[in-house]
Structures are given as C-alpha cells and as structure tokens.
Amino acid sequence: MIKKFIPLFKKLIVFALIVGFIYALAPHLLTSSEADNHQTTFISDASGEAMEQLTLAANSVNPYHFGNKQSLTPNRLKQVTSDIALPAAFGEVVITWSSSSTAIMIEATTSTISVASPNGLIQIEVYKGIVSERPNVFEGSKPFTLTAVFALGDATLIKTYEGAVVAQMPSDFWGGFVYTFIRYISLFAEGVATTLGLSLTGTIIGFIIALILVALRLLKPNSRDQKSVAFLKKFGSGFAKVYITVFRGTPMIVQASFFWYGLGLFGDALLCGLFVVSVNTAAYIAEILRGSIGAIDKGQTEASRSLGMNSIQTMISVIFPQSVKNSMPAIGNEFVINIKDTAVLSVIGIFELFNQTTKVAGIHYRQLEAYLVVALIYLFLTYTVTKILQRIEKRFDIEIRELPSSN
Amino acid sequence: MNPIIRIIDLKKSFGNNEVLKQINLDIYPGEVQCIIGSSGSGKSTLLRCLNLLEEPNGGSILFEDVDLLAKETDINLLRTHMGMVFQSFNLFNNKNVLDNCTLAPIKVLKIDKKAAEAFALSMLDQVGMKDFAYQNPNQLSGGQKQRVAIARALAMKPKILLFDEPTSALDPEMVGEVLEVMKKLAKSGMTMVVVTHEMGFAKEVANRVVFMDGGVILESGTPDEIFTMPKEERTKNFLKRVL
Ligand SMILES: Nc1ncnc2c1ncn2[C@@H]1O[C@H](COP(=O)(O)OP(=O)(O)OP(=O)(O)O)[C@@H](O)[C@H]1O
Numbered sequence: 070m071i072k073k074f075i076p077l078f079k080k081l082i083v084f085a086l087i088v089g090f091i092y093a094l095a096p097h098l099l100t101s102s103e104a105d106n107h108q109t110t111f112i113s114d115a116s117g118e119a120m121e122q123l124t125l126a127a128n129s130v131n132p133y134h135f136g137n138k139q140s141l142t143p144n145r146l147k148q149v150t151s152d153i154a155l156p157a158a159f160g161e162v163v164i165t166w167s168s169s170s171t172a173i174m175i176e177a178t179t180s181t182i183s184v185a186s187p188n189g190l191i192q193i194e195v196y197k198g199i200v201s202e203r204p205n206v207f208e209g210s211k212p213f214t215l216t217a218v219f220a221l222g223d224a225t226l227i228k229t230y231e232g233a234v235v236a237q238m239p240s241d242f243w244g245g246f247v248y249t250f251i252r253y254i255s256l257f258a259e260g261v262a263t264t265l266g267l268s269l270t271g272t273i274i275g276f277i278i279a280l281i282l283v284a285l286r287l288l289k290p291n292s293r294d295q296k297s298v299a300f301l302k303k304f305g306s307g308f309a310k311v312y313i314t315v316f317r318g319t320p321m322i323v324q325a326s327f328f329w330y331g332l333g334l335f336g337d338a339l340l341c342g343l344f345v346v347s348v349n350t351a352a353y354i355a356e357i358l359r360g361s362i363g364a365i366d367k368g369q370t371e372a373s374r375s376l377g378m379n380s381i382q383t384m385i386s387v388i389f390p391q392s393v394k395n396s397m398p399a400i401g402n403e404f405v406i407n408i409k410d411t412a413v414l415s416v417i418g419i420f421e422l423f424n425q426t427t428k429v430a431g432i433h434y435r436q437l438e439a440y441l442v443v444a445l446i447y448l449f450l451t452y453t454v455t456k457i458l459q460r461i462e463k464r465f466d467i468e469i470r471e472l473p474s475s476n
Numbered sequence: 477m478n479p480i481i482r483i484i485d486l487k488k489s490f491g492n493n494e495v496l497k498q499i500n501l502d503i504y505p506g507e508v509q510c511i512i513g514s515s516g517s518g519k520s521t522l523l524r525c526l527n528l529l530e531e532p533n534g535g536s537i538l539f540e541d542v543d544l545l546a547k548e549t550d551i552n553l554l555r556t557h558m559g560m561v562f563q564s565f566n567l568f569n570n571k572n573v574l575d576n577c578t579l580a581p582i583k584v585l586k587i588d589k590k591a592a593e594a595f596a597l598s599m600l601d602q603v604g605m606k607d608f609a610y611q612n613p614n615q616l617s618g619g620q621k622q623r624v625a626i627a628r629a630l631a632m633k634p635k636i637l638l639f640d641e642p643t644s645a646l647d648p649e650m651v652g653e654v655l656e657v658m659k660k661l662a663k664s665g666m667t668m669v670v671v672t673h674e675m676g677f678a679k680e681v682a683n684r685v686v687f688m689d690g691g692v693i694l695e696s697g698t699p700d701e702i703f704t705m706p707k708e709e710r711t712k713n714f715l716k717r718v719l
C-alpha cells in the first residue's frame with residue numbers, strides 16, 4: 070500500500086524542491102525592485118543662514134541621467150543602467166562628489182549639460198559618473214553610495230545617496246526574455262504563490278459551498294411535509310438555482326469588480342478575491358456534483374431509504390461520498406481552470422501572477438518578453454498540476470476524464 | 477392472530493396507467509407469501525408500496541394496526557421494521573460489506589459501533605459471508621452480493637422481509653445459494669413477502685401463493701391450491717408458460 074505512493078511522493082518532493090529552490094535563490098538574484106526609502110544622512114558644521122542655504126541645496130540636488138537628463142529620484146537611482154551626471158554647484162554652493170564603489174567612477178573634470186527646470190532649460194556644470202562595472206543578470210545589481218559635500222565658504226554639509234547599477238535589459242528578444250525571467254524571478258514567484266494559493270484555497274472553499282448548494286438544490290417537498298417545511302425546501306432549492314445561474318452566467322471579472330469596487334467586501338482585495346473565486350467555483354462544482362448525483366443508481370437511494378435512513382442521512386452517508394468520488398477529476402479540473410481564471414483578479418489589484426507580469430512589463434516597456442514568460446509559467450503550472458492530479462486520481466482508482474474549460 | 481400487514485383497497489397509478497386496482501391482502505406473522513404473475517402485473521409496485529418507496533393513491537396499509545399513510549406516521553421508523561431485498565442488490569458502493577450492514581443500525585437505530593459490528597458479523601455468518609466482511613461490493617459475485625444484502629436487511633432486526641425477485645439478476649449457478657439462505661430464514665420463522673419467478677421455491681417454501689394479473693390479485697391460496705388446481709383461466713395459462 071505505502072509502496073504504491075512512493076513514486077507520487079518522489080514527484081511531489083521534486084516539485085517542492087524546485088519551488089523552494091526558486092524561493093531560496095530569488096533574493097540573491099536581484100535586489101528587490103521595491104526600492105527602499107531614500108536614505109540620506111546629513112552631517113553639517115554650518116549654522117544660521119549658511120545652514121539654510123546648504124540644506125536647500127542638499128534637498129534640491131539629485132543626480133541626473135547623463136543621457137536623457139532625467140532627474141534620478143531615489144527609486145530611479147537604484148535602477149541605474151547608464152552614466153549619471155552629478156551637479157557641481159547649486160547657486161553659491163559648491164558640490165564635490167565621491168563614490169564608494171567601483172560601479173560608479175566619478176570624472177575629475179566637469180562637463181556642461183542642459184536640464185529641464187521650472188524656469189525652462191538651464192545649463193549646469195556636472196561631474197560625470199561613469200558606470201564602470203556592470204552586474205551580470207545573475208548578480209542583478211551592484212550597490213554604490215554617493216557622498217556629496219556641499220560647501221559654502223567654510224561651512225559644509227555632507228549628504229549620501231544610495232544607489233545601484235543594475236543589469237541592462239538586452240535589446241534582442243531572447244536576451245530580453247531570459248533577462249526578464251531571471252531578473253524578476255522573485256516577482257514571478259510571488260505571483261505564482263498568490264495564484265496557486267488563491268486557486269487552491271478557492272477550489273477547496275468552493276467545494277464546501279458546493280456541497281451545501283447541491284444539497285439545497287436537490288430539496289424537494291413531498292406530500293408528508295408540513296406547509297412550512299415544504300416552503301423552506303422550495304426556498305432553499307430556488308435559492309441554489311438562482312445562485313448557480315447567476316454565478317455561472319456572469320463573468321468573474323464582473324463579479325470581482327462588483328464585490329470589490331461596488332461593495333468593498335472585507336476591505337481587503339486579496340480576501341475579496343478569494344471570496345469571488347470561491348463563490349464562483351462553488352457554482353460550477355455544484356453543477357458537477359448535481360450531474361454526478363443524477364448518475365448514481367436510484368437503487369442506492371432506495372436501499373438506504375428502505376433501511377429507515379432519512380433523506381439527509383442518505384445524502385450524507387451514501388450519495389455524496391459516491392458522487393464526490395466520481396466528480397474528483399472534474400473538481401480537479403476546476404482547480405486547473407482557476408489557476409488560469411484568477412488572472413482576472415488583477416482587475417481588483419491583487420498581485421497574482423498576471424498582475425505581477427504587467428508590473429514587470431511596465432518596468433522596461435517590453436511586453437512581448439514579459440507575457441511570453443508568464444504564458445510559459447502558466448503552462449508549466451497547469452500542466453504540472455494536471456499531471457499531479459492524474460496521478461492522485463490513478464492512485465484512487467478514479468477514471469480520468471478530460472473536461473472542457475468553464476470559459 | 478392479527479395480521480402484521482393489512483392491505484385494504486390499495487390503488488396506485490403512474491399517470492393514467494392504473495397499476496394497482498383495489499388490492500386487498502393480509503400478511504400474518506411467520507408467514508411466507510409468494511407473489512407471482514406475469515411481467516408488468518404490478519408485483520414490484522405492490523411490494524414497494526408496502527414500505528412507501530411508491531406512494532399509493534388510495535386505500536390503506538396497516539402495519540401492526542398503524543396506518544402507514546397517515547400524516548403523523550413516522551415512516552422512517554416503520555421502514556426499520558421492514559427489510560427490503562432488491563433484484564439488483566443495491567449494496568452501497570462506497571462501503572465495504574461490514575459497513576453496508578452497520579450503517580443503518582448505527583445511524584438509525586443508534587446502536588453503538590461495536591455492538592452493531594458484532595451483530596452484523598453474526599448476520600453475515602448466517603448468510604455465509606462472514607469471511608468477506610472487509611471486502612468491497614465490487615469484489616463479490618452476484619450471489620454473494622445478494623446474500624450480503626439479506627444480511628444488511630437482517631441487521632436491522634426487521635419484523636418482515638420484502639424480496640423483489642431476489643434471484644432474477646443472478647447467473648443460474650448462483651440462484652441456489654440465495655434461495656438456500658431464504659429457506660433457512662423462512663424456517664427460522666421470519667415473515668416474508670417474496671415476489672419471485674422461482675416456482676420451485678414458491679411450491680416448497682410458501683404458506684400462501686398470490687397470483688397477480690393486470691393490477692389485481694386474481695387468486696391466492698396454498699401452493700397446492702394454486703399450482704395443482706388453479707381456478708382462473710389466466711392463472712392456468714401463466715403456470716403453463718413458466719412451469
Ligand atoms: N416509476 C414508474 N413510473 C411509471 N410507470 C411505472 C413505474 N414503475 C412501474 N411502472 C409501470 O407499472 C406497471 C407495473 O410495473 P411493476 O414493476 O410493478 O410490474 P412487475 O409485476 O414487477 O413486473 P416484472 O415482473 O417485470 O418486474 C408496468 O406497466 C410499469 O411500466
């Protein structure tokens with residue numbers, strides 16, 4: 070008996086190892102793209118008016134992108150890909166720069182560039198910071214610290230800027246593809262975790278709701294029922310019918326928007342998303358279960374009732390276990406469908422796999438590479454999960470049926 | 477002695493199809509009644525009306541003087557007193573042999589699991605299926621399944637057993653083992669109503685044989701009366717065909 074499960078366990082362990090490996094490796098492959106807050110330190114020996122001027126200068130001066138003259142905000146400074154420009158002066162204040170790392174080498178002489186300012190283009194003197202060491206894709210980034218000394222006469226103020234040189238995205242397609250995958254693997258991994266978590270939990274909760282739904286759906290008043298009982302049965306059955314029709318008949322993207330933007334359910338997008346997946350899946354699984362209950366021989370019910378079991382006992386002890394067993398492949402299929410369908414939850418701002426990809430695509434405006442990566446990840450997930458489910462089904466001796474998607 | 481079941485003017489139709497027309501029949505404790513008749517004459521329907529698997533349209537059924545059709549009657553309680561054995565066995569596919577026999581005793585009679593299992597095992601022993609207690613129904617032959625079905629019914633300690641053609645779905649070589657069990661039950665004094673095409677069994681075991689035709693009981697009597705000197709032409713024709 071145990072022996073039978075060994076190959077399955079092996080597969081599961083390999084799968085877990087791969088996922089764990091990706092997780093363990095991800096932080097080393099890149100610095101988090103969620104840039105830390107701008108870390109600056111001020112050291113000053115000035116006071117009074119000099120202090121005011123120096124502080125204004127320190128707060129106003131940012132390094133520039135040498136090429137496109139864009140001001141490098143703290144976030145952008147952590148994503149440096151090419152040479153930077155460091156202003157040599159701000160009004161009366163003279164600025165000198167030094168770099169802590171060989172990633173950025175600062176030229177000794179200044180050059181002149183024109184940059185945009187509130188008063189139009191202005192010419193400024195800058196030191197050129199040359200990117201002299203680039204990380205490869207696997208290193209992800211090389212951090213550096215720039216130290217700027219702001220001087221006004223004898224008074225000085227020192228400010229530091231944290232930055233990093235990051236690997237540049239290759240301009241060709243395959244290079245960009247590999248780069249996107251490796252560079253943002255932790256973002257994708259987060260997305261995979263959210264997507265798998267949402268769809269697995271949603272399928273399980275949906276299954277439980279479906280059991281209740283289908284029990285309600287099958288309620289039928291009989292001639293012995295009191296009026297009130299008959300009414301409750303009709304109500305329960307009607308409710309289940311309406312529920313199933315509504316949730317199967319409307320797109321999940323509409324449901325998600327309705328519950329999140331419309332009702333603000335749970336005040337938490339992730340919980341709201343889980344709710345939507347669950348209630349949506351419940352409608353589909355309820356229909357699956359109803360079908361498989363209908364396929365169970367009437368003799369099972371008759372035998373049970375003839376032994377004095379009431380309809381609820383019959384459902385719970387005889388009918389449900391058989392129909393659930395027979396429905397297992399179709400329910401597993403719902404899980405696979407959910408892996409794909411949870412992509413629509415990006416609409417309510419859940420960072421599942423698809424939304425993470427949109428984020429990645431937006432960083433470099435390289436949609437093709439990002440969406441090819443995510444397509445392959447989805448394919449890998451659905452294929453692997455399908456295979457695992459098929460193995461489990463085989464263990465439990467259940468007929469494997471290929472079922473069409475709900476979409 | 478009072479009859480255990482008294483059927484008075486029982487009527488049943490499916491839509492416009494009047495399947496039972498004014499059936500009157502008494503079943504006494506310890507008696508074995510065999511119902512015979514051609515296909516479609518309403519035998520199964522009559523049997524299924526007795527435990528309300530079919531809801532009659534008219535007349536009444538008294539079980540130990542309790543009116544089955546009265547609204548206040550707890551039909552689930554009454555069903556525990558009436559075991560039923562089906563043509564197609566209907567063992568619970570999701571349970572093994574022993575669990576088949578203990579499910580209702582535990583759930584309905586509220587007997588504790590140990591006691592239910594002990595009693596179920598003794599019933600399985602009675603039908604010669606004790607060694608198969610932990611097998612699944614799909615591992616059994618038809619005859620074995622039907623014997624388990626009988627044990628399952630017996631595990632409820634019923635006052636009467638209803639059989640609907642218990643051997644019709646069996647390969648010929650398995651009919652004997654099931655009939656043996658039924659004969660043993662009859663000898664032990666169990667009250668039984670048996671719809672059957674096994675005329676040999678009816679002749680040997682029945683106290684009374686009931687011949688149904690077109691939804692009515694055409695005639696009834698001892699096996700001798702029915703098999704050797706039937707009064708009705710249709711009974712004679714039927715017997716000519718099946719004997
Ligand atoms: N659930 C049902 N719905 C409609 N008609 C039914 C139903 N059950 C039985 N009938 C009809 O009632 C009639 C009597 O059926 P019944 O099963 O009682 O006959 P039977 O004597 O048991 O026959 P057999 O020897 O073939 O089992 C038949 O005409 C049958 O078609």
Ligand SMILES: [Mg+2]
Nearest residue numbers: 519520521641
């Ligand atoms: Mg029949």
